[in-house]
Amino acid sequence: xxxxxxAVWNNRDILIEGxxxxxxxxxxxxxxxxxxxxxxxxxxxxxxxxxxxxxxxxIEVMRNIPLLILIFMVFYAxxxxxxxxxxxxxxxxxxxxxxxxxxxEVFRGGVEAVSQGQFDAAKALGLKxxxxxxxxxxxxxxxxxxxxxxxxxxxxxxxxxxxxxxxVAELTYAAHEINGRTFTPVETFTTxxxxxxxxxxxxxxxxxxxxxxxxxxxxxxxxAIR
Amino acid sequence: xxxxxxxxxxPARAEDKTMVDIRxxxxxxxxxxxxxxxxxxxxxGEKIVICGPSGSGKSTLIRCIxxxxxxxxxxxxxxxxxxxEDVKNIDQIRSEVxxxxxxxxxxxxxxxxxxxxxxxxSVRRTSRAEAKRLAQRYLEKVQIPDQADKYPSQLSxxxxxxxxxxxxxxxxxxxxxxxxxxxxxxxxxxxEVLDTMAELAREGMTMIxxxxxxxxxxxxxxxxxxxxxxxxxxxxxPVSFFNHPQNERTKKFLKQILQH
Amino acid sequence: xxxxxxEIIPKTGPLFWGALYTIFVGLxxxxxxxxxxxxxxxxxxxxxxxxxxxxxxxxxFIRGTPALVQILVFYYALAPLSGINVGPLxxxxxxxxxxxxxxxxxxxxxxxxxxxxxxxxxxxxxxxxRHKIWFKIILPQVFNSVIPLLVNEFTMVIxxxxxxxxxxxxxxxxxxxxxxxxxxxxxxxxxxxxxIYFVICFSVSQYGEYLQRRSMKYRL
Numbered sequence: 001x002x003x004x005x006x007a008v009w010n011n012r013d014i015l016i017e018g019x020x021x022x023x024x025x026x027x028x029x030x031x032x033x034x035x036x037x038x039x040x041x042x043x044x045x046x047x048x049x050x051x052x053x054x055x056x057x058x059i060e061v062m063r064n065i066p067l068l069i070l071i072f073m074v075f076y077a078x079x080x081x082x083x084x085x086x087x088x089x090x091x092x093x094x095x096x097x098x099x100x101x102x103x104x105e106v107f108r109g110g111v112e113a114v115s116q117g118q119f120d121a122a123k124a125l126g127l128k129x130x131x132x133x134x135x136x137x138x139x140x141x142x143x144x145x146x147x148x149x150x151x152x153x154x155x156x157x158x159x160x161x162x163x164x165x166x167x168v169a170e171l172t173y174a175a176h177e178i179n180g181r182t183f184t185p186v187e188t189f190t191t192x193x194x195x196x197x198x199x200x201x202x203x204x205x206x207x208x209x210x211x212x213x214x215x216x217x218x219x220x221x222x223x224a225i226r
Numbered sequence: 227x228x229x230x231x232x233x234x235x236x237p238a239r240a241e242d243k244t245m246v247d248i249r250x251x252x253x254x255x256x257x258x259x260x261x262x263x264x265x266x267x268x269x270x271g272e273k274i275v276i277c278g279p280s281g282s283g284k285s286t287l288i289r290c291i292x293x294x295x296x297x298x299x300x301x302x303x304x305x306x307x308x309x310x311e312d313v314k315n316i317d318q319i320r321s322e323v324x325x326x327x328x329x330x331x332x333x334x335x336x337x338x339x340x341x342x343x344x345x346x347x348s349v350r351r352t353s354r355a356e357a358k359r360l361a362q363r364y365l366e367k368v369q370i371p372d373q374a375d376k377y378p379s380q381l382s383x384x385x386x387x388x389x390x391x392x393x394x395x396x397x398x399x400x401x402x403x404x405x406x407x408x409x410x411x412x413x414x415x416x417x418e419v420l421d422t423m424a425e426l427a428r429e430g431m432t433m434i435x436x437x438x439x440x441x442x443x444x445x446x447x448x449x450x451x452x453x454x455x456x457x458x459x460x461x462x463x464p465v466s467f468f469n470h471p472q473n474e475r476t477k478k479f480l481k482q483i484l485q486h
Numbered sequence: 487x488x489x490x491x492x493e494i495i496p497k498t499g500p501l502f503w504g505a506l507y508t509i510f511v512g513l514x515x516x517x518x519x520x521x522x523x524x525x526x527x528x529x530x531x532x533x534x535x536x537x538x539x540x541x542x543x544x545x546x547f548i549r550g551t552p553a554l555v556q557i558l559v560f561y562y563a564l565a566p567l568s569g570i571n572v573g574p575l576x577x578x579x580x581x582x583x584x585x586x587x588x589x590x591x592x593x594x595x596x597x598x599x600x601x602x603x604x605x606x607x608x609x610x611x612x613x614x615x616r617h618k619i620w621f622k623i624i625l626p627q628v629f630n631s632v633i634p635l636l637v638n639e640f641t642m643v644i645x646x647x648x649x650x651x652x653x654x655x656x657x658x659x660x661x662x663x664x665x666x667x668x669x670x671x672x673x674x675x676x677x678x679x680x681x682i683y684f685v686i687c688f689s690v691s692q693y694g695e696y697l698q699r700r701s702m703k704y705r706l
Contacts, residue, residue, distance in 0.1 A: 063691075064641070064683065064684045064688045064691065065645075065680045065683045065687070066644075066645045066646075066647075066648040066659070067645075068648040068649065068659060069648060069659065069676060069679055069680045069683060072659075072672070073676045073680065076666070076672040077672050077673040077676055080672070080673050154550075158550075158552040158553070159552065160552075161552035161554045161555055162554060162649070165652065175555075175558075185558070185563075186559075186566055189555060189558045189559045190559055193547075193551045193555050196550065196552055196555060197551050199550075200546075200549070200550030200551070204550075292610075292611055293610075294611060317615075320610065320611060323611070324611070325611040327604055327607065327608060327611075329602070329604045330604075331605060333609075333627075334627065335626045335627050335630055344622060345612035348615075348622070349612065349615075390608075394611075
């Protein structure tokens with residue numbers, strides 16, 4: 001048995017386009033997901049039921065159905081209601097709202113890890129909600145939230161591969177396309193596995209650097225105050 | 227036993243047989259020397275109490291005897307078996323030497339009875355019935371036969387430590403090591419554990435105890451060993467040790483510990 | 487367009503078979519995942535550097551690549567590389583199982599760090615052999631402490647199984663695709679499928695949380 005990696009190499013332009021699309025989807029969906037996560041987390045920890053319950057419902061639904069089903073629903077079912085989205089748009093929307101639920105849970109875990117005493121102290125000082133959330137609670141969250149949030153962001157990069165099933169030309173779809181031309185499935189899929197692996201390793205390295213930066217700043221602040 | 231040649235040269239009287247012989251032992255953690263030039267010889271049936279300030283290396287010393295810690299220099303000979311890299315010797319020594327820990331270290335997922343059965347059945351290959359008979363006997367000896375089907379978490383600290391003693395005895399060891407067996411106990415439970423240990427001593431078990439219970443040392447020990455900064459500073463029989471300590475550090479330590 | 491479940495419901499038989507198949511595949515893959523995870527845990531504590539290194543690389547690869555791509559690689563590469571021609575079901579279960587194994591290994595590693603060192607020492611002092619210490623003392627305690635997380639891992643596996651529809655395993659997602667291609671009613675069919683997934687995963691994860699709460703109670 002011989003492997004023909006040249007066949008993959010000859011189609012590298014398709015692969016490169018796939019990589020760029022995968023990165024593009026991630027770069028947009030992850031920040032949007034984080035924003036959704038922060039917003040839903042604030043609803044989730046609210047004392048008002050009318051705010052809390054929709055947030056719980058949203059989180060539980062997203063966490064308990066497979067992403068693929070969500071993608072299919074948006075892509076195949078919405079057109080019946082006159083909403084016709086392109087594959088790429090569907091991808092952004094699905095990944096963001098799916099990831100948003102997971103981010104919300106991570107942030108909630110962080111808020112719960114910050115002691116109640118911090119809330120009490122902030123309220124006792126007469127700080128406004130928006131102010132103490134921004135200046136007191138969130139800064140303390142970093143160390144609790146960063147590692148699991150990194151994980152979810154990485155999961156989102158990987159999950160973007162599902163968009164190949166609705167013909168979004170990202171990396172996995174590119175592999176299917178090359179395979180369709182060259183009939184070299186082992187070589188092609190191994191190659192993209194290695195590419196994804198490389199993206200993940202680089203991503204984890206970058207977040208590790210970012211985290212060490214944040215922690216250094218974290219330590220610097222109290223010293224500056226003293 | 228495979229050590230026939232050693233037994234042949236030993237004197238006929240069993241009490242005079244050397245059970246543990248440590249000669250010129252040194253141990254380091256990295257570059258930090260924790261034990262320096264340790265020489266200690268324990269005869270069969272002898273009860274040794276090792277005391278000293280915390281960090282003096284006393285726990286490390288007895289943990290070397292059954293190879294929970296490795297020593298780098300010198301010889302340790304347990305019941306005629308030299309303690310070396312040889313896994314066979316280590317296994318043999320461990321089945322001869324019982325140990326009780328400060329934190330009891332009972333296996334929480336097994337009942338009291340199963341805790342006692344595990345080692346005899348899987349190391350000694352004793353039949354279940356025989357092991358059970360043995361366990362029952364030792365649980366009676368430590369006075370908790372009726373708790374055999376409970377889990378360790380359902381027992382008090384004192385009861386747990388007595389189970390730990392019974393578990394060690396089920397291997398029918400010739401030497402028992404005690405590593406601060408009462409330090410993690412509430413004060414009202416210390417007595418029951420010390421009584422069990424004293425009972426064991428009366429029956430002629432060879433015992434090496436690291437403990438701060440000076441009353442126990444006075445009553446039970448044949449010899450008290452005082453350690454400081456990784457060295458054996460002083461040793462002697464309890465009467466002279468407590469009444470006429472020779473070394474300054476011993477005097478200071480005894481003064482601190484006996485103040486109250 | 488109005489939802490017309492009444493029209494669809496008589497035709498939903500395949501969906502429920504698909505759901506049962508999903509659970510079946512999930513259980514097989516989860517079982518394999520636990521076996522692989524346990525093996526990885528033991529290998530990670532091996533004496534040999536190369537074995538420990540392998541576990542690190544394996545974990546990094548599984549966690550660094552999409553499950554979909556792993557399934558595709560496994561499906562296409564298994565036959566030419568091993569010479570064994572297995573069906574999509576076997577290939578799928580193995581791919582998902584080996585994927586889950588890396589995560590189970592992480593769960594078990596977390597459990598292992600909570601076992602006090604004294605347990606090792608007590609077992610060694612009793613003269614138990616290394617493999618007996620692992621299988622009789624350490625692993626039972628590790629598994630006891632992570633049961634809730636393993637239950638949760640099962641929902642993770644269930645959520646990966648739709649990917650097997652790409653390699654023609656007729657589980658719930660594939661069954662629903664076939665059904666809406668036949669009935670032209672994707673809205674109802676997909677909603678039903680989502681509901682079934684939700685019921686499976688939600689009940690299992692609630693059970694996991696219940697176990698978690700109970701184990702917290704016992705620890706106090």
